[in-house]
Structures are given as C-alpha cells and as structure tokens.
Amino acid sequence: LILKLYSFDLDILELNNSSNFKVIQNGNRVKIESIYKIDNILLYDNKGIKVNESSSHEIIIPKQGCYVILVRIKGQNYAFKLIYF
Secondary structure (H helix, E strand, C coil): CCCCCCCCCCCEEEHHHCCCEEEEEECCEEEEEECCCEEEEEEEECCCCEEEEECCCEEECCCCEEEEEEEEECCEEEEEEEEEC
C-alpha cells in the first residue's frame, strides 16, 4: 500500500529528497529539527482529516494510528507517513 498525496495548490516534496530537516519521534511527540524556521506542521489521519496543527517545531499525535505529517519550511511542503502504536 502506497499513500500518495495530490494537491492543486501545494507543491509536495518527498522527505528523502530533502536535507532541510530531521524528524525525531518520541512516543506521541514528533519534533522537527531544521536549520530553517518551520512555518507550520499539519497532522492528518489516514482518512485525510486534519487532527492537529503546530506553528512550532513539535507536534503531538493524539492517539495511536497511521498519519501523514506535512511540514512547511521556507515556503516548501514536505510530507511523510508516520505510524504511532
């Protein structure tokens, strides 16, 4: 199963094409380390519903499951899958 995101107004890049940031997960907390300012972080569940949003470098996963995280750095969007259980 491969999850692909499509959008007409966003340019979504894959995580492995970027060296702009590092993702660190510790339990239900996900921290994004970047040399650039993080504009925002959005967390979507497997149905595509936004479940959390953050304008800092950290976001909380509300409960166990599969998620997509969208990170906006310097006007570019980076998306990746995350499983928390």
